[in-house]
Amino acid sequence: MKPHVQASCAAALLAACSAGLAADPAPTESSDPVQRGRYLVRIAGCNDCHTPNYAPSLGQVDEKLWLTGDRLGWSGPWGTTYATNLRLRLAGLSEEQWLHLVRNMQPRPPMPWFNLRSMSEADLKAIYAYTRAMGAAGEPAPAFVPPGSAPTGPVVRFP
Numbered sequence: 791m792k793p794h795v796q797a798s799c800a801a802a803l804l805a806a807c808s809a810g811l812a813a814d815p816a817p818t819e820s821s822d823p824v825q826r827g828r829y830l831v832r833i834a835g836c837n838d839c840h841t842p843n844y845a846p847s848l849g850q851v852d853e854k855l856w857l858t859g860d861r862l863g864w865s866g867p868w869g870t871t872y873a874t875n876l877r878l879r880l881a882g883l884s885e886e887q888w889l890h891l892v893r894n895m896q897p898r899p900p901m902p903w904f905n906l907r908s909m910s911e912a913d914l915k916a917i918y919a920y921t922r923a924m925g926a927a928g929e930p931a932p933a934f935v936p937p938g939s940a941p942t943g944p945v946v947r948f949p
C-alpha cells in the first residue's frame with residue numbers, strides 16, 4: 791500500500807498529494823474552527839507556498855513552521871514576489887480586518903487570491919482561527935522586488 795501511495799505522489803501534483811497523505815479524517819463544517827482551519831490550510835495549498843520547503847519535502851515540515859512564509863522568490867513580468875509570513879501578518883489583524891483584506895486584496899502572482907476569495911466566510915474564519923492559534927512566528931518574507939531589478943536569493947522563473 792505505502793510504496794504505491796509514494797509512487798503515485800511522485801507523479802501527481804504535490805498539493806493533491808499532501809491532502810491524500812493526511813491521516814486524520816476531514817473535519818466537518820461543524821467541528822472546531824481551529825481544526826477545520828488546519829485542514830483547510832493543508833488541502834487548499836496554502837502551505838505549498840507559504841511554508842518553507844513544504845512542497846519539495848512532500849509536506850514533511852514541522853507544523854511549527856506552517857505559514858511562516860518563504861524566501862523562495864517567484865519571478866515573472868510582475869517582478870519577484872515572496873509568499874507572505876501569514877503567522878506574522880494575521881497576528882496584527884482582527885478577524886474583521888482579515889475578512890476585509892481577503893475581499894479587497896489583489897496580490898501579484900502566483901498568489902491564487904481568486905480562490906481564497908471564493909471561500910465561504912466560515913472557512914475564512916477557520917483559517918484565521920488556526921493561524922492565530924499557532925501564534926506569531928518566524929521572520930517576515932523578503933520584500934517584493936520590482937520588474938527590472940535582480941532578486942538575490944533563489945527564484946522560480948516564469949517566462
Ligand code: HEC
Pocket residue numbers: 831834835836837838839840864871872873874876879895896897898899900901902906917934
Ligand atoms: C502558488 C503559491 C501560493 C499559494 C498556493 C498561496 N499563496 Fe498566498 N501568496 C503567495 C505570494 C507569492 C504572495 C505575495 C504576493 C505579493 O507580494 O503581491 C501571497 C500573498 C498572500 C496574502 C496577502 C498578504 C497581504 O499582506 O496582503 C494572503 C492573505 C495569502 N497569500 C493567503 C494565502 C492563503 C490563505 C492561501 C491558501 C488558501 C494561499 N495564500 C495560497 C503565494 C501563494
